[in-house]
Amino acid sequence: xxxxxxxxxxxxxxxxDHAGQRSTPQRETVFGVLLDQRDHPTADEVYARTKxxxxxxxxxxxxxxxxxxxxxxxxxxxxIEREPTRYCPNLAPHAHFHCRDTGRVYxxxxxxxxxxxxxxxxxxxxxxxxxxxxxxGHLSKGNSS
Amino acid sequence: xxxxxxxxxxxxxxxxDHAGQRSTPQRETVFGVLLDQRDHPTADEVYARTKxxxxxxxxxxxxxxxxxxxxxxxxxxxxIEREPTRYCPNLAPHAHFHCRDTGRVYxxxxxxxxxxxxxxxxxxxxxxxxxxxxxxGHLSKGNSS
DNA sequence: ATTTGACTTAGAATTATTCTAATTCATCTT
DNA sequence: AAGATGAATTAGAATAATTCTAAGTCAAAT
Numbered sequence: 001x002x003x004x005x006x007x008x009x010x011x012x013x014x015x016x017d018h019a020g021q022r023s024t025p026q027r028e029t030v031f032g033v034l035l036d037q038r039d040h041p042t043a044d045e046v047y048a049r050t051k052x053x054x055x056x057x058x059x060x061x062x063x064x065x066x067x068x069x070x071x072x073x074x075x076x077x078x079x080i081e082r083e084p085t086r087y088c089p090n091l092a093p094h095a096h097f098h099c100r101d102t103g104r105v106y107x108x109x110x111x112x113x114x115x116x117x118x119x120x121x122x123x124x125x126x127x128x129x130x131x132x133x134x135x136x137g138h139l140s141k142g143n144s145s
Numbered sequence: 146x147x148x149x150x151x152x153x154x155x156x157x158x159x160x161x162d163h164a165g166q167r168s169t170p171q172r173e174t175v176f177g178v179l180l181d182q183r184d185h186p187t188a189d190e191v192y193a194r195t196k197x198x199x200x201x202x203x204x205x206x207x208x209x210x211x212x213x214x215x216x217x218x219x220x221x222x223x224x225i226e227r228e229p230t231r232y233c234p235n236l237a238p239h240a241h242f243h244c245r246d247t248g249r250v251y252x253x254x255x256x257x258x259x260x261x262x263x264x265x266x267x268x269x270x271x272x273x274x275x276x277x278x279x280x281x282g283h284l285s286k287g288n289s290s
Numbered sequence: 291a292t293t294t295g296a297c298t299t300a301g302a303a304t305t306a307t308t309c310t311a312a313t314t315c316a317t318c319t320t
Numbered sequence: 321a322a323g324a325t326g327a328a329t330t331a332g333a334a335t336a337a338t339t340c341t342a343a344g345t346c347a348a349a350t
Contacts, residue, residue, distance in 0.1 A: 022316085024328065043306080059329045063307070068328095082222050082338085084306060097271050110266045118240075118278065121255045126242050128280035133263065135273035166348085169297065188337080203299045208338070227307085229337060 001104040002053060005034045028056045031074065031089070039106035040078055040086035040105040058133070078105060080134060086093065095133040147198060150176045157219065164217035175201045175218065176234070185223055185231035185250040223250060224279040225279060240278040253280070 010032050010111070013023040033049045034041070047062045053065065068086055069075040078086040080098050086105060093115040095108040115131045122128060149157070154167040158168045159178050172220070184193065194236040211232055223231040225243050232248060237285045238260040240258045260276045267273060 024315095026329075036290060056330090060308090060331075062331055077226075078226065079226055081205040081222075082227075082230060085227060092332075095266060097267065097273070098275075104340075106261065108266060108268075108271070114174075114266065119280065121240060121259065122242065122280060125254075126251075126253070126282065127283050127285050128242070128282040129245075130281045132277075132281070134277040134279075135264065135267060135271065136275045137271065137273040138279070140270050140272050157330090167296070169346095171298075201299090205300075206298055209298075 001105055002032075004035070008032070008035060015074050016068070017073045019068075021068055022071060026050075026054065026061050026140050027065045027068060029057070030062060031069060033086055034069075034075060034089045038088070038107070040088050042084040042086055044084065046087060067110065085126060093131075095135065097138045098134060099139055100136060101138055147177075148172050149180070153180060160214070160217045160219050164213075166213055166217060171195075171199065171202055171206050172210045172213060174202070175207060176214060179214075179220060179232055179234045182234065183233070183252070185233050187229040187231055189229065191232060225250060238276075240280065242280045242282070244284055245281060246283055252275070 008029065008031070009023075012028060016023050016027065021045075023047050025102070028051050030046060033046055037049070043059075046066065047059050047063060047111075050057050050062055054136055061135060066075065070077055070087075074089065074091075076088045076091070078088050080086070080096070084105070088107070090107055091111060093112075097106045097108050098104075099106070110133075115133065118131050119128045119134070154168075154173065155276070157173060161168050161172065165186070174195050178191055179247075182250070188208055188211060189203075191211065194202050195202050195207060196278060206244070211220065215222055215232075219234065219236075221233045221236070222226070223233050223241060225241070228248075235252055238255060238257075240255050240260075242251045242253050243249075244251070255278075258279065263276050263278070264273045
């Protein structure tokens with residue numbers, strides 16, 4: 001899949017407009033790259049993938065586009081342990097699992113309300129507007145018990 | 146408080162020994178700095194504080210000591226959003242709250258078993274050995290309801 | 291006393307990211 | 321339509337936290 005579908009294009013245009021920003025070919029392509037392969041790529045990886053669709057794009061533009069997508073709420077940054085920032089177009093509340101063996105990051109769906117409920121542990125003066133839950137460990141093969 | 150108490154010294158020596166490492170004046174001092182002011186200092190801050198007690202210490206040694214303390218289990222690293230790594234000698238399971246206004250990081254005690262319970266959301270093939278819970282937001286003044 | 295290897299040190303190197311300044315481009319005005 | 325305006329893109333320089341390197345120091349063991 002090389003281009004953004006009509007629906008995603010609308011989503012992008014609307015969100016950018018709402019944030020006072022334009023939709024551009026570069027932003028569309030970068031957004032498409034993120035939607036196509038949801039493996040939490042780093043900026044480097046996004047750059048490589050985007051370059052194969054739009055060879056003239058620069059690293060700076062990739063960073064700019066990612067920043068624009070993040071600030072308009074379409075994409076989330078995922079930071080794990082000082083590793084390069086990863087980018088994730090999954091907007092539903094979810095946790096992450098970081099595999100120590102492969103370094104890969106997986107989305108972990110959580111039941112509705114779980115993330116919000118976590119704020120119960122906070123003292124009253126702490127007003128949280130975001131909750132981040134990250135697991136680290138290993139993927140056990142063939143054991144689904 | 147400028148020097149490590151006997152008890153903390155023992156803790157340090159034992160933990161280091163267990164990890165096959167020696168107790169040294171530099172490691173003692175860095176550990177003391179972390180125990181004295183539990184505000185999640187960065188390596189830079191640890192360096193400044195340690196230098197005031199031991200003026201000849203170098204940045205490289207501070208990094209080395211911190212790494213040694215982390216790998217022997219006495220100290221935990223706290224990474225928030227690509228900011229410099231912070232160091233925390235609180236070994237009890239706890240969450241963190243990151244204030245957007247001040248940038249400060251606070252420990253949030255959690256009821257026993259809470260962190261472990263979170264792993265329930267993981268599919269069976271995911272074996273987590275650590276859980277990280279970070280809140281971001283603001284401290285509301287005078288509202289403790 | 292000498293050797294051994296761990297520890298410390300200063301400074302260079304690395305690397306993800308941000309910044310700068312110049313160019314391109316789309317839209318707006320006349 | 322031509323020019324003006326300002327946003328977006330670009331290449332490359334700059335930054336900053338951390339790691340690496342290679343030399344020097346020190347403590348313990350022979």
